[in-house]
Amino acid sequence: MRITTRVLGASIAAAMFVIAWLTMASPASPASLTEVTNFGTNPSGLRMHLYVPDNVAARPPILVAVHYCTGSGPAFYSGTEFASLADRYGFIVIYPSATRSGACFDVSSPQALKHDGGSDPVGIVSMVKYVEQHNNGDPAQVYVTGASSGGMMTNVLLGDYPDVFKAGAAFMGVPFGCFATTDGSGWNSACANGTIIKTPQEWGDLVRGAFPGYTGARPRMQLWHGTEDATLRYPNFQEEIKQWTNVHGLSQTPAFTDHPQSTWTRTRYGGTGTNVAVEGVSLQGIGHSLPQGGMAAAVIQFFGLDAGSPGTPTPTPTPTPAGACRVTYTMNTWNTGFTTSVTITNTSASPINTWALTFTLPSGQTVTSAWNATISPSSGQVTARNVSYNATIAAGASTNFGFQATHSGNTGKPAAFTLGGTTCAIA
Numbered sequence: 001m002r003i004t005t006r007v008l009g010a011s012i013a014a015a016m017f018v019i020a021w022l023t024m025a026s027p028a029s030p031a032s033l034t035e036v037t038n039f040g041t042n043p044s045g046l047r048m049h050l051y052v053p054d055n056v057a058a059r060p061p062i063l064v065a066v067h068y069c070t071g072s073g074p075a076f077y078s079g080t081e082f083a084s085l086a087d088r089y090g091f092i093v094i095y096p097s098a099t100r101s102g103a104c105f106d107v108s109s110p111q112a113l114k115h116d117g118g119s120d121p122v123g124i125v126s127m128v129k130y131v132e133q134h135n136n137g138d139p140a141q142v143y144v145t146g147a148s149s150g151g152m153m154t155n156v157l158l159g160d161y162p163d164v165f166k167a168g169a170a171f172m173g174v175p176f177g178c179f180a181t182t183d184g185s186g187w188n189s190a191c192a193n194g195t196i197i198k199t200p201q202e203w204g205d206l207v208r209g210a211f212p213g214y215t216g217a218r219p220r221m222q223l224w225h226g227t228e229d230a231t232l233r234y235p236n237f238q239e240e241i242k243q244w245t246n247v248h249g250l251s252q253t254p255a256f257t258d259h260p261q262s263t264w265t266r267t268r269y270g271g272t273g274t275n276v277a278v279e280g281v282s283l284q285g286i287g288h289s290l291p292q293g294g295m296a297a298a299v300i301q302f303f304g305l306d307a308g309s310p311g312t313p314t315p316t317p318t319p320t321p322a323g324a325c326r327v328t329y330t331m332n333t334w335n336t337g338f339t340t341s342v343t344i345t346n347t348s349a350s351p352i353n354t355w356a357l358t359f360t361l362p363s364g365q366t367v368t369s370a371w372n373a374t375i376s377p378s379s380g381q382v383t384a385r386n387v388s389y390n391a392t393i394a395a396g397a398s399t400n401f402g403f404q405a406t407h408s409g410n411t412g413k414p415a416a417f418t419l420g421g422t423t424c425a426i427a
């Protein structure tokens with residue numbers, strides 16, 4: 001976040017006070033969005049903007065974040081949380097911009113729906129290759145997410161380039177091939193209205209047909225859709241699930257269902273953990289207005305960018321000696337929500353390597369986002385686990401994490417905390 005402060009008619013001392021207060025309240029990162037030109041083959045004249053955080057990893061993962069119709073890469077940069085998450089976790093974000101009238105991406109032409117066929121997908125993959133070559137980006141950790149037209153492009157890129165993308169997260173999208181046209185039009189009303197219904201096999205065949213002969217691993221897919229979406233209607237959500245479960249050879253019956261928030265229904269296919277092959281999040285009462293606050297963090301968690309390499313099993317926490325930990329739990333509450341800062345202090349003489357802090361949230365409290373830790377589930381008895389950069393707590397040292405949550409009137413604190421199975425003292 002960048003804040004420009006203009007103080008008119010104020011004393012120098014007052015101006016310095018205001019600037020200092022703003023800096024403390026919302027520190028700005030020196031990293032900035034930059035445009036890259038001449039990045040490679042670009043048949044449709046896309047523009048490329050790049051965000052490289054100051055703490056970029058030595059071999060950084062790459063996230064492509066694709067905007068909605070009428071949008072732009074810079075608008076998606078400023079209107080979503082992916083750049084701030086890049087600051088936290090050290091990955092690079094590519095923001096493509098469509099330049100045709102209406103600023104929609106091509107998800108309908110025969111060229112766009114074929115591996116190396118031409119149009120926008122080729123330009124976007126050129127951007128990825130540029131970052132791999134010029135920013136030491138990791139080819140094994142390339143991901144894509146997008147909203148509306150960008151959500152449709154996420155489906156297209158995973159179908160066209162399973163050899164490039166490891167996973168995708170599509171907000172308000174449609175299945176691969178659903179928007180296909182042959183008359184030069186970029187709009188397909190039947191698909192947008194959710195009236196194109198196919199069998200899982202038919203949808204899967206469209207994906208497989210984009211890259212005939214490909215036999216490698218298929219990208220994982222996370223799907224988000226609001227039940228009241230009037231632009232790309234909700235039936236497309238189930239059609240996407242049919243398509244990607246078929247691509248992965250999975251049943252359409254979820255292996256896991258939960259409600260991370262009261263209006264969210266999350267279903268997982270092919271497993272129950274975070275790194276499943278297909279995950280769907282249905283949002284009750286939500287229209288064409290995604291992503292909303294906290295959803296980007298869930299995307300990053302699905303990709304595995306919040307805790308080391310994607311797909312890496314969660315390490316077993318180090319057993320903690322009895323009486324060797326202390327927890328400080330500080331809340332800042334308002335009418336319907338709160339934030340909490342949690343400090344874990346290792347009071348033993350030995351380091352703790354890889355930690356998991358378990359506690360029970362009072363009734364009516366639900367976690368919506370977290371930083372410096374992953375927290376699951378979102379209510380009841382929860383466990384906060386370290387992320388890649390704060391796994392070790394040296395003897396006598398502390399680590400801090402926090403989270404934001406909603407409440408239904410109960411702003412109480414957990415009664416007890418256990419670290420690695422050991423009860424901690426409460427400061």
